[in-house]
Amino acid sequence: MTSVAALMAWPVILPLLGAVLALLVGRPGVRLVAGVASVATLMASSRLAWEVAHQGVLRQSIGGWGAPLGIEWRADGLAALMxxxxxxxxxxxxxxxxxHLGDREDREFLPLWLFVWCALNALVLSDDAFNLYVTLELTTLAAVALIAVxxxxxxxxxxxxxxxxxxxxxxxxxxxIALLYGAHATLDVGTLAQRVQPGPVTWVAAGLVTVGLCLKTPLFPLHVWLPPTYTxxxxxxxxxLSALISKGSFYVLLRLWLEVFAPVLDARVGQLLGVLGAxxxxWGSFLALSQTQLKRVVAYSSVAQIGYLFLVFPMATSGxxxxAIYLVVSHAAAKASMFVAVGNIHQAVGITALGGVQGLAYRMPFTFLAMALGGISLIGIPPSGGFIAKWLLLNESIGTRQWWWALVLLAGSLLAAAYVFRILRGSFLPLPAEVKVRSIPLRNELAPLALALIALVLGLVPWFPLELLAIGASR
Amino acid sequence: MNPWLVYALSGVALFSVGLVGLFSHQHVVKRILASNITGSGVLLVLVALARRVPSGPPDPVPHALVLTGIVVSVSSTALGVALARRMARLQAEATHSPEHEPRSDGEGP
Structure with a gap:
């Protein structure tokens, strides 16, 4: 049992090793080191997910120190899926x-991305409230360096x-977290879940934790930093940022809320989060629709897609x-594919305006196929991961007799269809004669397509992820 | 009133002052300083919580957390200041040579 649980260390150690080595070797070997580290981490993550799928939840005490004093890590189905x-x-x-980036940035981007990967994996596996704070900060610091690369x-x-x-x-x-520790003398998430009682300290603590994580994710109306940062x-x-890093803080909120806070809070607080999500x-979809810059359309669409995630809190059922988790995963793939496609378009024609896509579908077929497939998942048309996610949320909104969330889901889909088709429509118009289209490497065309195909496959074979994420859902 | 409660409430006051500063100022260095004040407030609350049981030795766990918190805050401050310095230099270059295009290695946004 111990040896299997020790597998949890590898998805964190391998990217960290890769990052340090990549920094040390410098230009000649940085791609090789990063490539080897990526493949190794993918294998370690798959192996851990395989064990979780077959053996159930795994636990590991770091350094052999158990829960009350030491830090516990826990790999359940949700963690494995992440x-x-x-x-x-x-x-x-x-x-x-x-x-896409220049030569020097290449040397710095890859180690920084491996640091982010290491921090996110640690965040996903940690089961200690303070350790979660440290991993959140590690993610932020590495992400800031990446943004300014x-x-x-x-x-x-x-x-x-x-x-x-x-x-x-x-x-x-x-x-x-400090207030929770003061009241319950533990940082272990599992123990907190047992000890927490309704009362003013819990309410204030839950409020601070929720506001803090909503600011990082970000949830409306705390999203003001998102469009300028993303552009x-x-x-x-x-x-x-949009596919993975913003999901880190949402992951922490989802776990703390469903496992610790939900039983001791008034249901109206969940409703409030749901209203803000709605x-x-x-608002995010409407703003996405009114943008004239391609990248801003996709950025505002992230505000909207994050909103859907918060509909989980008023319903708070396992469905x-x-x-919500299915949307986290499918949005990660779909939105990454759309942003990468935007990067390709920019590289090919150097135009950032929405009108710049005119006629490009004929010259960059894979990029626009990826854009279309990613868009299908954002809208929620079958077969796509986005459809499965919205279907689950729709079912629960009817099942819990909160039909108003169903209206939000439908309206959001219509607005998403409008802004996705606005991009695609232009791409099929005739290519203006004066536009010079630079050719871009084939692998840059295939990367967004592969991402979009992940979103598609999530819609075709939802059984595996759905069974996986149910493992260890309740403690 | 217990002494630890005084410290805890001072921590909350610092935290609030810092937050107000963070969102009411435009200047980057002021905002970095405000985030430092916010962080010190949280750490002061943690230090105070270690003494909430009056008899016996103080609880060591919050102290360990405070040490970690200080490391995190030093790193984030350093990163923030480094970015702010770089930005100030680029802005100064851009204003001193108006006919010179701002340097850009990549292809823009």
């Missing part, structure tokens, strides 16, 4: 980054903006949990 998502989506984005003004501005919103978010979270960062970094869906 590890797999990061291991599949992240490397595909970094393949795209190789040619180009060292130009827009990137530096975006990095600082992100840092100065993420910091208060983490500090709110930390104060909440200022290099496109592959935006893809990582407003995010409608809604499955729906």
């Amino acid at each position: 590890l797999l998502t990061i291991a599949l989506v992240g490397p595909l984005i970094s393949v795209h980054a190789l040619d 180009r060292r130009d003004l827009p990137g530096l501005d975006a990095g600082l903006r992100y840092l100065l919103f993420a910091l208060p978010g983490s500090l709110c979270y930390l104060l909440g 200022g960062a290099p496109t592959p970094v935006t893809a990582l 407003v995010a869906v409608l 809604a949990r499955a729906g």
